[in-house]
Amino acid sequence: MxxxxxxxxxxxxxxxxxxxxxxxxxxxxxxxxxxxxxxxxxxxxxxxxxxxxxxxxxxxxxxxxxxxxxxxxxxxxxxxxxxxxxxxxxxxxxxxxxxxxxxxxxxxxxxxxxxxxxxxxxxxxxxxxxxxxxxxxxFVAADGASEADAAAEQARLQGESVAAAPVSRRDFLRGGLLLRGRG
Structure with missing residues (x-):
């Protein structure tokens, strides 16, 4: 070295x-x-x-x-x-x-x-x-979810605002903000 x-x-x-x-x-x-x-x-x-x-x-x-x-x-x-x-x-x-x-x-x-x-x-x-x-x-899980998707789901399960979870540029452009309210 x-x-x-x-x-x-x-x-x-x-x-x-x-x-x-x-x-x-x-x-x-x-x-x-x-x-x-x-x-x-x-x-x-x-x-x-x-x-x-x-x-x-x-x-x-x-x-x-x-x-x-x-x-x-x-x-x-x-x-x-x-x-x-x-x-x-x-x-x-x-x-x-x-x-x-x-x-x-x-x-x-x-x-x-x-x-x-x-x-x-x-x-x-x-x-x-x-x-x-x-x-x-x-950064895409085997099930196809991105880290941002996983963070949003974790926030939702803990009763926190999903809007507080990070959103990647890619997820934003794919409509990730609109999809978060579903579930």
Missing amino acids: SPTTSADRAGFAHDPAPRLRACFAAIAAGPMAGLPLCNPALEVAAIGFRPWQGEWLGALLTPWSLSLVLIPGGGGVFRPLAADERQCWTFPSGEYAFLGNSEPEIGPYQMCSLYSPVFEFESQADAEAVAHAALDAL
Whole structure:
């Protein structure tokens, strides 16, 4: 593992996506440049990073892979792992194993591979759309309910206002506010 930095100990207070993207763009332009496992239609992108359980969750697209990524955010849940170690994380959609990794520019992080290599993607837009869909799918329970649906139902069962439960942009646009009053 790399030397410990202040970001490792406290986590990233702000979105780590720019640093992650810069780190992997340098790898893509350096040691990975021109390798046959790279899809020339793709470039490095750090996609959809958001706070989750006090840590940072997003996707990393490179010309050689598409992975979910967890980066410490100071929430105390993340733990650095060696490259051969796994940690299982539970999302509404199920449990997923993430492998440990570290880069000097960003410190420790964990990855869950979705595609490697990534030749099935014809364009950057296609690959990024799959990354967004994968991130969204993590938060949909096996029964199809989103976290917002579950929070609204829990509030209703406890006799609280369902309007006080959080509403995602997606649920709002799908009419989630109108559907909450039913039940």
